[in-house]
Amino acid sequence: MERTLLQWRLLPLLALIAALLYIFFASPRSFQGNNKKCSLLPHDHYWISSKRIVTPDGVISGSVEVDGGIIVSLVKEVDWHKSQRSRVKVIDYGEAVLMPGLIDVHAHLDDPGRSEWEGFPSGTKAAAAGGITTLVDMPLNSCPSTVSPETLKLKIEAAKNRIHVNVGFWGGLVPDNALNSSALESLLDAGVLGLKSFMCPSGINDFPMTNITHIKEGLSVLAKYRRPLLVHAEIEKESEIEDGSENDPRSYLTYLKTRPTSWEEGAIRNLLSVTENTRIGGSAEGAHVHIVHLSDASSSLDLIKEAKGKGDSVTVETCPHYLAFSAEEIPEGDTRFKCSPPIRDAANREKLWEAMMKGDIDMLSSDHSPTKPELKLLSDGNFLKAWGGISSLQFVLPVTWSYGKRYGVTLEQVVSWWSDRPSKLAGLHSKGAIKVGKQADLVVWEPEAEFEIDEEHPIHFKHPSISAYLGRRLSGKVVSTFVRGNLVFREGKHASDACGSLQLAA
Numbered sequence: 001m002e003r004t005l006l007q008w009r010l011l012p013l014l015a016l017i018a019a020l021l022y023i024f025f026a027s028p029r030s031f032q033g034n035n036k037k038c039s040l041l042p043h044d045h046y047w048i049s050s051k052r053i054v055t056p057d058g059v060i061s062g063s064v065e066v067d068g069g070i071i072v073s074l075v076k077e078v079d080w081h082k083s084q085r086s087r088v089k090v091i092d093y094g095e096a097v098l099m100p101g102l103i104d105v106h107a108h109l110d111d112p113g114r115s116e117w118e119g120f121p122s123g124t125k126a127a128a129a130g131g132i133t134t135l136v137d138m139p140l141n142s143c144p145s146t147v148s149p150e151t152l153k154l155k156i157e158a159a160k161n162r163i164h165v166n167v168g169f170w171g172g173l174v175p176d177n178a179l180n181s182s183a184l185e186s187l188l189d190a191g192v193l194g195l196k197s198f199m200c201p202s203g204i205n206d207f208p209m210t211n212i213t214h215i216k217e218g219l220s221v222l223a224k225y226r227r228p229l230l231v232h233a234e235i236e237k238e239s240e241i242e243d244g245s246e247n248d249p250r251s252y253l254t255y256l257k258t259r260p261t262s263w264e265e266g267a268i269r270n271l272l273s274v275t276e277n278t279r280i281g282g283s284a285e286g287a288h289v290h291i292v293h294l295s296d297a298s299s300s301l302d303l304i305k306e307a308k309g310k311g312d313s314v315t316v317e318t319c320p321h322y323l324a325f326s327a328e329e330i331p332e333g334d335t336r337f338k339c340s341p342p343i344r345d346a347a348n349r350e351k352l353w354e355a356m357m358k359g360d361i362d363m364l365s366s367d368h369s370p371t372k373p374e375l376k377l378l379s380d381g382n383f384l385k386a387w388g389g390i391s392s393l394q395f396v397l398p399v400t401w402s403y404g405k406r407y408g409v410t411l412e413q414v415v416s417w418w419s420d421r422p423s424k425l426a427g428l429h430s431k432g433a434i435k436v437g438k439q440a441d442l443v444v445w446e447p448e449a450e451f452e453i454d455e456e457h458p459i460h461f462k463h464p465s466i467s468a469y470l471g472r473r474l475s476g477k478v479v480s481t482f483v484r485g486n487l488v489f490r491e492g493k494h495a496s497d498a499c500g501s502l503q504l505a506a
């Protein structure tokens with residue numbers, strides 16, 4: 001009698017011990033240490049299979065093994081033995097493309113200080129939904145601007161536990177710090193991935209423009225750190241019309257005339273007068289100049305090609321909106337399309353695509369630069385007064401693909417423009433490729449799947465109404481996004497916790 005009683009008392013205890021042993025030894029590892037809310041997948045060791053994996057050695061059919069956020073093996077379908085996959089989870093995506101996640105080196109998340117414009121949570125959710133696994137935040141449009149270690153610290157604080165993808169930061173090169181090498185060094189020591197400056201007014205009071213002397217001095221400091229300077233290359237010159245006041249401000253052509261190609265050409269000519277210092281043996285060897293959002297595909301691009309030919313360390317990006325839209329198509333008063341430099345005519349767009357296909361333009365970025373709808377003046381439609389900036393973050397992959405298809409864009413080119421080159425520019429060497437040892441930042445997408453960006457389509461950035469892509473039909477649907485092995489987005493749903501990591505330069 002007493003013995004049975006003892007057995008009955010012991011039984012629950014034994015069950016509890018067995019349950020604990022199961023949790024520690026048999027269940028997926030993410031239950032032990034990782035916060036499973038970071039991922040929609042309760043495993044941190046698994047395989048992903050796809051018929052189209054974009055690797056540095058071409059597109060293969062096979063499987064990628066991810067463990068602890070790292071790509072630990074990559075096996076072609078023919079070499080993949082059943083024994084290898086017997087013990088861990090396999091996610092088979094079939095014909096969907098598996099690619100490195102996109103790295104967007106040019107986004108304005110406006111946090112802290114103007115989070116009513118965007119903010120880290122909404123901006124990084126939009127990124128995850130668009131297959132972007134890392135973005136580098138611009139130093140302006142937040143308040144304060146990122147121009148010192150103290151202001152970088154505010155960014156880092158604001159981003160903590162609020163980012164759904166990885167985020168790095170560019171610091172600002174402004175007249176206040178440009179001629180003070182110790183100020184610049186302290187900003188670089190604090191972890192910015194490089195610097196950014198404007199050659200014309202930026203539209204933000206606490207981010208003044210630099211002149212060529214500021215830029216030259218900045219480059220000599222950057223050389224020691226081997227980090228880049230990103231430049232908004234437009235310079236104010238006489239334009240066909242001064243402020244457009246005699247022209248209809250609701251006409252896109254009026255705005256276009258206020259920022260002619262000579263603004264880009266003039267800035268680039270001026271900028272390239274100092275980039276010879278970045279050549280091997282030059283006084284700023286190790287520094288690099290990256291021209292952001294090129295719009296003019298004529299003389300400006302010719303100058304860049306010439307400088308590259310001479311050995312200057314120079315690269316250039318353009319943005320999907322310059323490749324998708326043309327001035328002729330922009331409706332009267334539709335300020336969603338206002339950005340600087342402006343979207344030019346269809347012949348220029350054609351030349352931009354030619355340059356992409358030839359490799360004369362190195363990479364793409366979103367230049368996602370939102371604001372609150374009131375400042376877009378959508379009801380007024382005044383192009384001269386509205387905020388300049390395009391909201392696009394979530395759609396850059398399908399836009400690149402949809403508009404690039406007619407030029408024969410390949411999956412490898414998409415990876416080069418959106419992952420490989422950007423990873424090198426930002427010094428993120430553990431990212432940007434599906435290769436053993438790299439971080440498991442991945443996107444799975446269906447290039448053939450079409451969708452409409454209508455009212456029903458979930459848009460995650462803060463102000464969908466100002467997006468220039470509303471109403472467009474695109475092809476290329478993002479199915480899943482993995483950030484350091486965490487499945488952060490799947491079929492319209494995000495993981496609940498924001499577990500992206502900060503990318504600070506060491």
Ligand SMILES: NC(=O)N[C@H]1NC(=O)NC1=O
Pocket residue numbers: 108140141202203204232338339340341367369388389390
């Ligand atoms: N301040 C700011 O974001 N400006 C950006 N907007 C835009 O259209 N071009 C830019 O440089």
Ligand SMILES: [Zn+2]
Pocket residue numbers: 232292293340
């Ligand atoms: Zn700019």
Ligand SMILES: [Zn+2]
Pocket residue numbers: 106108138367369
């Ligand atoms: Zn920008």
